[in-house]
Amino acid sequence: MTEKLTNAQIAWRAAQDIADGAYVNLGIGFPEMVAKFQPPGRQAVFHTENGVLNFGESPPEGEEDWDLINAGKKAITLKPGAAFFHHADSFAMVRGGHLDVAILGAYEVAENGDLANWSTGPKGVPAVGGAMDLVHGAKRVAVITDHVTKDGRPKLVKRCGLPLTGVGCVTRVYTSLAVVDIESQRFVLREKLPKLSLDVLQAVTGAELLVDGTIGDLIVPEV
Amino acid sequence: MDKTVSDLATAVAGIEDGMTLMIGGFGGSGAPIELVHALIDRFRATGSPEGLIVINNNAGNGRIGIAAMIDAGMVAKMVCSFPRSADPRAFTEKYRVGQIGLELVPQGTLAERIRAGGAGIPAFYTPTSFGTDLAEGKPVAEFDGRMYVQERWLKSDAALIKAELADTMGNLTYRKAARNFSPLMAAAARLTVVQASKIVRPGGIDPEQIVTPGIFVNRIVEVADAQQEEALMRAGVAYG
Numbered sequence: 001m002t003e004k005l006t007n008a009q010i011a012w013r014a015a016q017d018i019a020d021g022a023y024v025n026l027g028i029g030f031p032e033m034v035a036k037f038q039p040p041g042r043q044a045v046f047h048t049e050n051g052v053l054n055f056g057e058s059p060p061e062g063e064e065d066w067d068l069i070n071a072g073k074k075a076i077t078l079k080p081g082a083a084f085f086h087h088a089d090s091f092a093m094v095r096g097g098h099l100d101v102a103i104l105g106a107y108e109v110a111e112n113g114d115l116a117n118w119s120t121g122p123k124g125v126p127a128v129g130g131a132m133d134l135v136h137g138a139k140r141v142a143v144i145t146d147h148v149t150k151d152g153r154p155k156l157v158k159r160c161g162l163p164l165t166g167v168g169c170v171t172r173v174y175t176s177l178a179v180v181d182i183e184s185q186r187f188v189l190r191e192k193l194p195k196l197s198l199d200v201l202q203a204v205t206g207a208e209l210l211v212d213g214t215i216g217d218l219i220v221p222e223v
Numbered sequence: 224m225d226k227t228v229s230d231l232a233t234a235v236a237g238i239e240d241g242m243t244l245m246i247g248g249f250g251g252s253g254a255p256i257e258l259v260h261a262l263i264d265r266f267r268a269t270g271s272p273e274g275l276i277v278i279n280n281n282a283g284n285g286r287i288g289i290a291a292m293i294d295a296g297m298v299a300k301m302v303c304s305f306p307r308s309a310d311p312r313a314f315t316e317k318y319r320v321g322q323i324g325l326e327l328v329p330q331g332t333l334a335e336r337i338r339a340g341g342a343g344i345p346a347f348y349t350p351t352s353f354g355t356d357l358a359e360g361k362p363v364a365e366f367d368g369r370m371y372v373q374e375r376w377l378k379s380d381a382a383l384i385k386a387e388l389a390d391t392m393g394n395l396t397y398r399k400a401a402r403n404f405s406p407l408m409a410a411a412a413r414l415t416v417v418q419a420s421k422i423v424r425p426g427g428i429d430p431e432q433i434v435t436p437g438i439f440v441n442r443i444v445e446v447a448d449a450q451q452e453e454a455l456m457r458a459g460v461a462y463g
Contacts, residue, residue, distance in 0.1 A: 049330060050249040051400050066251050066453035067399040073250040073309075073453075084399060086406045086434075087249075088338040091331030095350060119356075125315055126327050129305040132357065133331030136350040167354035167370075 003193070004176035009220040010144050012037040014103055014174045017142075018044050025049070025094065025134055027104040027117075028072040031144055034103055037223065045081075047099060049130040051090045054082040071130060094130070095137040102138035104131070106145045106173075108160045111207040112185040113170045115143065116162035135166030147175035147204055154206035156180065156187060177201055179218060180209065191216040225391045227422055227443050231261035234416050234444040235383070238262060241299075242380035243276040245337065245408040246289060250281060250308070251453030253401030255385035256288050257446045258418050260462055262383075266297050267463065274299045278337070278379060280330065280404060282306035282314035286461030288452050293317060295463070300324030302377070304333050309456065329357060332374055334407060340378035341410025341439070348373055382412030385449065386435070389419035390426070393440030394433045402434060409439040418446040 005013070007030055015037035018024055024044045026032050035046060035057075045054045048070040055070065056077040064075035093099060108116040118131045135141055145155050156173060173180045178201060179191040189209040192201055194217040202209055228234050235258055238244060248254030266272060275298050282301045283290025290313035292298050306314050306325060317323040328336065329351045339347055348371035352358040362373040384405045386395040395417060397405060409415045422445045 050252065050403050065399065066451050067253065067401040069250060069252050069400060069453075073252075084397075084402060086402050087330075087334035087404050088407055091334050094331055114354075125306055125311070125318055126325070127305045127307045128327055128329050128357065130330040132329040132355060133351045164355045 003195070004147065005193070005218075005220055008033060008223045010174050010176055012223045013179065013218065013220050014142060014144050015039065018042065018101060021045070022100040023047055023053070023093075023098065025099055025102045025138065027102070027131070027134065028129070030105050031103045032072065034144070047090075047093060048076070049090055049094070049134075051085050051087060052076070052078070052082060053085070054079045091130070091133055094133050097137050097139065099138040101140045101142060102134045103142045103144060104134060106143045106155060107162050108155055108157050109143050109145070109170050109173050110157050110160045111182065111187045112159070113168040113182045114160045115165045115170050116160040118165045119163040121162065131165050135169040140171050141169050142172040142174065143170050144174045147177040154204055157206035177204070177218075179216075186210050188212050189215055191218040193218050226393045226437070226440060227391055227445070229444075231257055231418075231444055231446070232265065234258060234418070234442050235262045235265065237414060238272050238381050240272050241274045242272060243278065243378075245278045245379040245382040245404075245412055247382065247384040247403065247405035247408055248279065248452070249400070249403040250284065251451055251456060252399075253385050253397065253403050253405055254288055254452040255383045255418050256450050256452050256455070258383040258385075258416060259288050259292060263291055263295055263297070263462065266295055273297050276300045276302065278302040278377060280304050280333065281308055282311065284308035284452070285310045285456040286313070287455050288462070290314070291462040293323065298323060300326065302326040302328060302333070304328055304330040327357065333377075334404060336374055336377040337404065337407040337411045340376040341407060344376060346373050346375045377411060379408070379412045381414040381416060382408040384409055384415060384417045386417050386419040387421070388428055389417055389422050389440075389443045390424060390428050390437070391422060391443070392425050393417070393437030393443055394428055395419065395435040395440065396428060396432055397434055406435045409435045414442070415440050416442045416444075418444050418449065420447060420449055421445065
């Protein structure tokens with residue numbers, strides 16, 4: 001594999017598309033990193049499923065208040081203008097179309113917009129949390145992910161093989177190699193690493209990448 | 224009207240074998256750990272209640288609270304969205320050998336099913352889980368060109384809830400993000416039992432600040448300096 005973006009760089013790229021004042025939910029784990037890379041002058045309002053709007057970073061160790069946590073059960077802080085609410089209100093925000101963006105991780109994304117990100121199969125204890133709710137309702141559902149699995153298989157596929165989180169829900173994918181939109185059930189390539197040829201990119205992608213107009217250069221600073 | 228009771232054992236009286244029990248909290252935030260431990264105390268002394276169906280977002284963490292209930296053998300089944308935690312041994316060990324059941328429910332669907340239970344709405348449609356394994360066997364329908372899954376209400380025999388302030392009529396406030404499922408559960412349970420950090424006279428809470436109105440609450444017990452489940456977990460505490 002040629003050079004690729006780090007997770008932090010993928011998160012940086014996704015953060016560039018979040019408008020000032022947008023209401024945003026970041027999935028647990030890797031997507032949480034997006035919050036760190038908001039462009040100067042822009043401030044999104046972050047939502048967490050357990051009932052907080054406009055939360056900030058984790059407090060220093062020793063200053064945690066464990067009644068004040070996010071969906072990943074990490075201690076958080078509040079920004080001015082924060083609000084608390086119960087779970088039914090929280091998921092009304094999610095399903096009711098009130099969030100501007102949800103950014104999630106993925107095991108697989110299919111060209112028809114299907115997402116698999118909650119289960120790797122029948123082994124172990126199944127756990128879903130809010131993943132199946134989050135993929136419905138946000139105006140944009142974006143995925144951030146490495147372009148391929150650890151053993152080199154495509155994560156952008158024709159059809160998902162793993163248990164689905166949602167059907168036809170993803171609108172944009174930010175990967176370690178490219179930015180891909182999902183339109184009319186097809187992958188449309190928007191940006192790729194400048195040195196990466198279209199052929200090489202296509203070879204590590206499990207479904208056809210359409211080109212519609214020019215392909216932008218995916219240029220991300222060291223972060 | 225005075226809904227206060229003098230001690231934890233009295234507060235959890237009437238929760239019997241085979242009942243469905245909602246327990247507030249999301250992880251340690253809002254977990255009514257003193258009420259849960261009072262129920263474990265009764266089980267240890269009398270062998271009851273057992274065979275409980277417990278509804279909570281999670282399935283316990285470490286060796287305290289719901290995890291300690293599972294360890295003690297009081298829980299027949301969990302209804303939850305995320306039966307994993309930093310230390311999920313209690314649930315995982317019993318689940319692997321078939322000693323505990325699991326109904327896995329997406330988190331927002333869990334909240335709305337409880338809300339519906341409290342609001343007298345037997346079923347509703349949600350986009351969540353459509354086309355996934357968790358929608359298997361459930362009726363689906365199209366509304367305005369989109370597909371939705373029918374989900375049913377959740378009600379319970381009892382709910383255990385942690386509040387910050389209560390007045391003697393059962394009006395409640397919560398601390399920070401600790402309210403999570405509790406206002407929904409208070410309405411969905413036949414017997415709602417609350418532990419509050421402080422109980423005040425009627426009028427002692429500004430009506431504009433009340434989150435759960437007292438009509439949804441049956442019993443209140445004061446637990447000043449209540450323990451925080453996550454803090455206990457991190458200190459490595461095991462109950463009993």
